[in-house]
Amino acid sequence: MKRSHGLALFSSTLVLCAAASVPAPAAQPGDPPANIAKIGTVVVIFAENRAFDNLYGHFPGAEGIDQASKESLQQRDRDGSVLSELPPVWDGLTAKGVTPPVTQAMTEHLPNAPFTVNDPKGFNVPLSVATHDLWHRYYQNQMQINGGKNDMFVAWADSGAMPMSNWDASKTDMWAVAQKYVLADHFFMGGFGGSFFNHQWLICACAPYYADADKNPAKPSISVTDDGGTALKLADNSPKSVRDGIPKFVSDGNLTPDFYAVNTMQPPYQPSGNDPAPGGDPLLADPSKPTTLPPQTEPTIGDMLSLKQVSWAWYSGAWQYTLDHGNHTPIPNFQYHHQPFNYYANYAPGTEARREHLRDAGLAGVSFIQAIDDGALPQVSFYKPQGNLNEHSGYADIQAGDRHIADVISHLEKSPQWPHMLVVVAYDENGGIWDHVAPPKGDRWGPGTRIPAIIVSPFAKHGYVDQTPYDTTSILRFITERFELPVLHGIVVRDRAVAAHGEPPLGDLTGGLDLN
Amino acid sequence: MDVDRVVALVTAGGIELTDRRRNAKGDGWSLSFANGATVEVGDDGSARVAGKGARAVARLLDLPSATRAS
Numbered sequence: 001m002k003r004s005h006g007l008a009l010f011s012s013t014l015v016l017c018a019a020a021s022v023p024a025p026a027a028q029p030g031d032p033p034a035n036i037a038k039i040g041t042v043v044v045i046f047a048e049n050r051a052f053d054n055l056y057g058h059f060p061g062a063e064g065i066d067q068a069s070k071e072s073l074q075q076r077d078r079d080g081s082v083l084s085e086l087p088p089v090w091d092g093l094t095a096k097g098v099t100p101p102v103t104q105a106m107t108e109h110l111p112n113a114p115f116t117v118n119d120p121k122g123f124n125v126p127l128s129v130a131t132h133d134l135w136h137r138y139y140q141n142q143m144q145i146n147g148g149k150n151d152m153f154v155a156w157a158d159s160g161a162m163p164m165s166n167w168d169a170s171k172t173d174m175w176a177v178a179q180k181y182v183l184a185d186h187f188f189m190g191g192f193g194g195s196f197f198n199h200q201w202l203i204c205a206c207a208p209y210y211a212d213a214d215k216n217p218a219k220p221s222i223s224v225t226d227d228g229g230t231a232l233k234l235a236d237n238s239p240k241s242v243r244d245g246i247p248k249f250v251s252d253g254n255l256t257p258d259f260y261a262v263n264t265m266q267p268p269y270q271p272s273g274n275d276p277a278p279g280g281d282p283l284l285a286d287p288s289k290p291t292t293l294p295p296q297t298e299p300t301i302g303d304m305l306s307l308k309q310v311s312w313a314w315y316s317g318a319w320q321y322t323l324d325h326g327n328h329t330p331i332p333n334f335q336y337h338h339q340p341f342n343y344y345a346n347y348a349p350g351t352e353a354r355r356e357h358l359r360d361a362g363l364a365g366v367s368f369i370q371a372i373d374d375g376a377l378p379q380v381s382f383y384k385p386q387g388n389l390n391e392h393s394g395y396a397d398i399q400a401g402d403r404h405i406a407d408v409i410s411h412l413e414k415s416p417q418w419p420h421m422l423v424v425v426a427y428d429e430n431g432g433i434w435d436h437v438a439p440p441k442g443d444r445w446g447p448g449t450r451i452p453a454i455i456v457s458p459f460a461k462h463g464y465v466d467q468t469p470y471d472t473t474s475i476l477r478f479i480t481e482r483f484e485l486p487v488l489h490g491i492v493v494r495d496r497a498v499a500a501h502g503e504p505p506l507g508d509l510t511g512g513l514d515l516n
Numbered sequence: 517m518d519v520d521r522v523v524a525l526v527t528a529g530g531i532e533l534t535d536r537r538r539n540a541k542g543d544g545w546s547l548s549f550a551n552g553a554t555v556e557v558g559d560d561g562s563a564r565v566a567g568k569g570a571r572a573v574a575r576l577l578d579l580p581s582a583t584r585a586s
Contacts, residue, residue, distance in 0.1 A: 091528050096576055133530040158527065194532065220537045246524070254534060264534045264550045273534075273552030273568055291534045291548050327551070329572040337550055394530020 049431025205490025
């Protein structure tokens with residue numbers, strides 16, 4: 001595998017070089033990369049909850065577990081001492097109902113190191129089995145990263161050894177896709193924590209806000225942090241050592257002390273986890289419920305695309321099924337908080353924007369795949385697989401989602417729109433799982449832990465590992481540059497913060513493309 | 517059933533806890549989860565599951581949905 005050494009400025013440099021030999025107006029800093037208009041269709045596929053090392057830690061040519069220092073492989077206890085061994089996975093490694101189970105007792109005395117779940121000489125759990133979920137929350141993620149040392153993932157988890165788990169994914173369909181195209185090995189989640197927050201970062205590069213939360217039902221959900229504001233305040237009865245159990249906090253809520261929503265809140269519109277108010281509008285969620293987020297008004301990438309009359313859609317698996325029939329488990333297991341536009345007033349029920357842009361992908365993505373086959377995708381598409389196909393720990397396995405996404409890719413490769421297409425497959429966040437690479441220092445909200453991302457396109461540098469630093473907002477950077485959109489405020493703040501820390505700038509995905 | 521035990525079992529199944537507070541009577545806890553389920557856990561060990569995602573949560577707790585159990 002080849003490796004890139006280019007940074008985000010690489011594409012701008014290309015523009016400047018080209019300008020020296022071609023009689024054309026000289027490119028200016030901030031101009032879109034040369035030939036970016038060759039991309040006419042952008043497709044973003046957003047899977048769930050895997051750290052880079054969890055799936056691609058042994059990918060040839062990538063910065064994986066094999067490149068990690070000994071220090072970065074070891075986990076520390078809450079007092080900073082190195083653990084003599086990992087605690088067991090409390091309640092067992094496999095999800096409820098899995099037979100044969102991997103019980104808590106079977107996970108006792110694991111060495112203080114990463115372990116491979118499907119190791120034939122170890123637990124030998126196949127990729128088709130769902131495993132124990134882990135905390136993946138805003139403050140815990142920062143506490144686990146511990147300033148970039150990544151040595152407190154076990155200490156600030158609720159699942160014992162589970163954060164140190166990884167998989168041999170070398171036989172998966174998406175591994176083959178990554179080998180064929182581009183694996184980005186320095187792609188970080190845009191925000192710390194969980195899916196709710198990182199879906200917001202995908203569309204808005206912003207933290208949702210709950211005005212006057214201290215005067216509303218959400219008041220008990222306001223977190224209590226330490227003086228630094230980046231960690232939760234420990235409760236007096238919190239176990240001192242990870243060997244003694246799950247940490248306890250004074251208040252581990254969904255809101256920051258200044259009322260930003262950083263952990264899972266429910267959409268204000270149906271489909272929402274919260275029912276309508278008794279006698280209220282059946283299209284809304286009960287606003288008096290403490291977990292109902294008020295409608296949001298920050299500009300989103302959708303607003304920017306509409307402003308420039310660029311066609312776009314958010315395709316959600318099982319969206320219409322859930323509206324019509326309610327949700328069901330284990331299939332489709334629709335996830336309300338994975339639908340970020342459903343939190344925004346601009347896409348409220350009854351609006352033309354909702355009808356046009358929030359589309360049903362069908363069960364197992366069948367309607368989305370039909371649009372692919374028909375060459376009917378808008379210029380920008382986001383695709384969110386339904387719950388059982390998203391690879392989330394606890395309720396989904398890796399294999400089903402991996403095969404589904406690879407199948408979508410195979411349809412995209414055969415689509416009439418393929419010759420001008422860019423596809424980005426990214427995970428929304430790490431799912432509480434350890435990764436050994438320090439995230440770039442950014443702003444208050446992120447970036448968080450490293451996640452897998454695969455760039456697929458006829459313009460992709462085939463068989464390539466792209467080292468360019470990216471985060472979730474890099475997807476927005478590409479869309480913004482390609483369609484010459486106004487830049488979302490959160491991207492400006494993120495870029496300034498990264499620069500202020502002396503970090504290389506975050507890229508726009510063109511490091512993985514050859515557009516010449 | 518202890519409230520911490522309820523939280524541990526449900527969240528291990530991939531269903532995130534979204535709210536936890538003492539109930540209005542002060543005799544137990546009200547829990548909300550990301551799939552829409554609510555669980556009322558009494559200090560006496562009783563548990564009652566309701567809401568949109570009740571069936572999935574009840575299965576994780578080995579409880580019937582929308583019924584009370586100890």
